[in-house]
Amino acid sequence: MVIEVRYEEYAREFLEHLRKGAFLTVKGQPDNVMTIGWGTIGYMWKKPVLMVMVRPSRHTYGLLEQAGEFAVSIPLKQDLQDQILGCGKNSGRDMDKFKEFHLHKEKAQALLETPVVGNCRLHFECRILYQHRLEPEMIDEVVRDTAYNEGDYHTLYYGEILESYLFE
Numbered sequence: 001m002v003i004e005v006r007y008e009e010y011a012r013e014f015l016e017h018l019r020k021g022a023f024l025t026v027k028g029q030p031d032n033v034m035t036i037g038w039g040t041i042g043y044m045w046k047k048p049v050l051m052v053m054v055r056p057s058r059h060t061y062g063l064l065e066q067a068g069e070f071a072v073s074i075p076l077k078q079d080l081q082d083q084i085l086g087c088g089k090n091s092g093r094d095m096d097k098f099k100e101f102h103l104h105k106e107k108a109q110a111l112l113e114t115p116v117v118g119n120c121r122l123h124f125e126c127r128i129l130y131q132h133r134l135e136p137e138m139i140d141e142v143v144r145d146t147a148y149n150e151g152d153y154h155t156l157y158y159g160e161i162l163e164s165y166l167f168e
């Protein structure tokens with residue numbers, strides 16, 4: 001059963017679980033799922049917005065550039081640690097991670113072609129409003145040295161939250 005929720009009411013759950021790992025899904029041939037640990041949720045342009053950060057080396061990056069949309073699925077009480085690690089170490093270039101890690105593909109609720117991870121409880125479906133590749137000279141020196149010593153500067157994708165809901 002799908003229970004629609006207000007994104008603000010689940011912002012804290014999102015932030016608390018994100019650092020342990022969440023799933024970013026994007027449509028493709030096949031659809032792909034990648035682990036994320038960084039992002040934000042907020043209110044911009046009079047819209048609810050979720051931002052994810054993806055390095056250009058990721059297979060997901062190329063798919064996102066085509067898709068214009070993404071979804072984020074967050075395990076709340078579910079133990080999906082093996083899948084979080086698996087989708088954070090392996091690339092969709094080499095395998096279908098949905099199949100490999102026994103993740104259930106569920107159709108989006110909004111008019112998205114991107115699936116969500118049915119094994120998770122909390123989901124956000126987003127349409128990309130704005131994207132921005134980090135500019136090295138604009139980043140704090142300590143952050144640059146710790147996060148970007150190999151370059152591969154993230155692109156930030158800001159998605160309007162079209163749907164936020166729980167699977168019960």
Ligand SMILES: Cc1cc2nc3c(=O)[nH]c(=O)nc-3n(C[C@H](O)[C@H](O)[C@H](O)COP(=O)(O)O)c2cc1C
Binds near residue numbers: 033038087
């Ligand atoms: C806990 C965890 C968090 C991660 N967070 C991010 C992230 O926020 N952005 C990113 O670009 N990569 C992140 N990664 C790395 C990607 O998930 C990893 O490179 C993945 O294999 C990329 O898959 P793809 O090539 O199918 O896109 C994270 C990995 C782990 C294990």
